[in-house]
Amino acid sequence: MTVATLKTTPERLLARDRRALARLITWAENAHPRFPGALREIYGHVGRARRLGVTGPPGVGKSTLCNGLVSCLRERGSEVGVLAVDPSSPFTGGALLGDRIRMESHTKDPGVFVRSMASRDSHGGLARAAVDACDVMDAFGFDELILETVGVGQAEYDIVSAADTVIVVLCPGAGDSVQAMKAGLLEVADVLVVNKNDAPGADRLVSDLEDAVALRRESRDGWTTPVVRSSAGRGLGLEDVLAAVEQQRTFLGSAGLAARRRKMRVAQVQRTVGELLVQALWSDGCRVEFIKTALASGRPPYDVADEMRDQIL
Numbered sequence: 001m002t003v004a005t006l007k008t009t010p011e012r013l014l015a016r017d018r019r020a021l022a023r024l025i026t027w028a029e030n031a032h033p034r035f036p037g038a039l040r041e042i043y044g045h046v047g048r049a050r051r052l053g054v055t056g057p058p059g060v061g062k063s064t065l066c067n068g069l070v071s072c073l074r075e076r077g078s079e080v081g082v083l084a085v086d087p088s089s090p091f092t093g094g095a096l097l098g099d100r101i102r103m104e105s106h107t108k109d110p111g112v113f114v115r116s117m118a119s120r121d122s123h124g125g126l127a128r129a130a131v132d133a134c135d136v137m138d139a140f141g142f143d144e145l146i147l148e149t150v151g152v153g154q155a156e157y158d159i160v161s162a163a164d165t166v167i168v169v170l171c172p173g174a175g176d177s178v179q180a181m182k183a184g185l186l187e188v189a190d191v192l193v194v195n196k197n198d199a200p201g202a203d204r205l206v207s208d209l210e211d212a213v214a215l216r217r218e219s220r221d222g223w224t225t226p227v228v229r230s231s232a233g234r235g236l237g238l239e240d241v242l243a244a245v246e247q248q249r250t251f252l253g254s255a256g257l258a259a260r261r262r263k264m265r266v267a268q269v270q271r272t273v274g275e276l277l278v279q280a281l282w283s284d285g286c287r288v289e290f291i292k293t294a295l296a297s298g299r300p301p302y303d304v305a306d307e308m309r310d311q312i313l
C-alpha cells in the first residue's frame with residue numbers, strides 16, 4: 001500500500017510520510033482538537049526514540065552544538081529529529097531563523113528533520129506542545145530526538161523534563177552562566193558542556209563547575225554530572241559530549257530510564273488535568289459573578305478564593 005492510499009494523517013505518519021509528520025506537529029503546536037485522537041492512534045509506537053534535551057543561556061552555542069551532534073549521530077547511522085523551542089518569543093524570530101540557518105547543513109538529509117517552535121504559535125503551554133511534538137517524532141521512527149530550549153527559567157525545566165538526558169551548555173565570559181547556576185540549571189544537568197572552549201576563561205569555568213558539582217549534596221539518580229569541553233563552532237569535542245551522554249544512558253539503564261519516563265508522564269497528566277479543570281471552572285459564568293459580588297461586599301481576595309475552593313471541592 002502506498003502512502004497516498006492511506007486515509008488518516010496518523011496512518012500516514014506511521015508510514016513515514018513527512019507531510020503527515022509536519023502536520024501532526026502543527027496540530028500539537030496549535031492544540032488542535034484532532035490532536036488527542038491522533039495521538040491515541042500512534043501512541044503504541046511511542047517510546048523507542050532516545051530523547052536528548054539541550055538547554056542553557058542564550059548564545060552559548062546550543063544550536064551549533066546540536067548541529068554537530070546531529071552530524072555525529074548520522075555518522076553512526078541514527079535518524080534524528082530536532083525540535084528547537086523558544087519560549088521567549090515573540091521577539092526572537094531572528095534566533096529561530098538563526099537556528100534554521102545553522103541546521104541548514106542537514107536540510108537535504110532525509111535522515112534528519114528539524115522543526116522550530118515558539119510560544120507565539122503554541123496555544124497555551126509550550127511544554128505541552130514540545131512533549132506532544134516529541135511523541136509525534138518518536139512515533140514517526142527517529143532513533144534520536146534532540147530538544148533545544150533557550151533560557152534559564154521554569155519553562156525550560158518543564159520542557160527539558162521531557163528528555164531522557166539533559167545537557168546544560170554554558171560558555172565562558174557570559175554572566176549568564178553564573179545566572180544559570182543560581183537558577184538551578186545545574187540541578188537538571190546530566191551532562192554539563194563548556195562550549196567555546198577556545199575562548200578565554202574556559203579553564204576557570206570548567207573548574208568552577210567541577211567544584212559546584214562536587215559540592216552538590218545529592219546528585220540526580222546517583223550519577224555524577226561530568227563537565228565536558230567543546231568548541232562546537234570548530235567541530236571539536238562533539239564526540240566527547242556524545243560519549244558522556246552514552247555513559248549516562250548506560251548508568252541509568254533500562255529501569256532508570258523507565259522511571260524517568262514514568263515521572264515525565266505523570267507530570268504531563270497532572271499538567272493536563274490542571275488545564276482541563278481551569279477550562280471547566282471558568283466556562284461557567286456564575287463563578288465569575290460570585291467573585292464580583294463577594295469583592296463588591298468588601299471581602300478580601302484570599303477569603304473569596306478560599307470560599308470558592310471550599311465550594312468546589
Ligand SMILES: Nc1nc2c(ncn2[C@@H]2O[C@H](COP(=O)(O)OP(=O)(O)OP(=O)(O)O)[C@@H](O)[C@H]2O)c(=O)[nH]1
Binds near residue numbers: 150233
Ligand atoms: N568562539 C566560539 N564561538 C562559537 C562556538 N560555538 C558557537 N559559537 C558562536 O556563538 C554564537 C551563538 O551560537 P548559537 O549556536 O546560535 O547559540 P545558541 O545557544 O543556540 O543561541 P540561542 O538559540 O539564540 O540562545 C554564534 O555566533 C556561533 O558561531 C565555539 O565553539 N567557539
Ligand SMILES: [Mg+2]
Binds near residue numbers: 062063095099148
Ligand atoms: Mg539556538
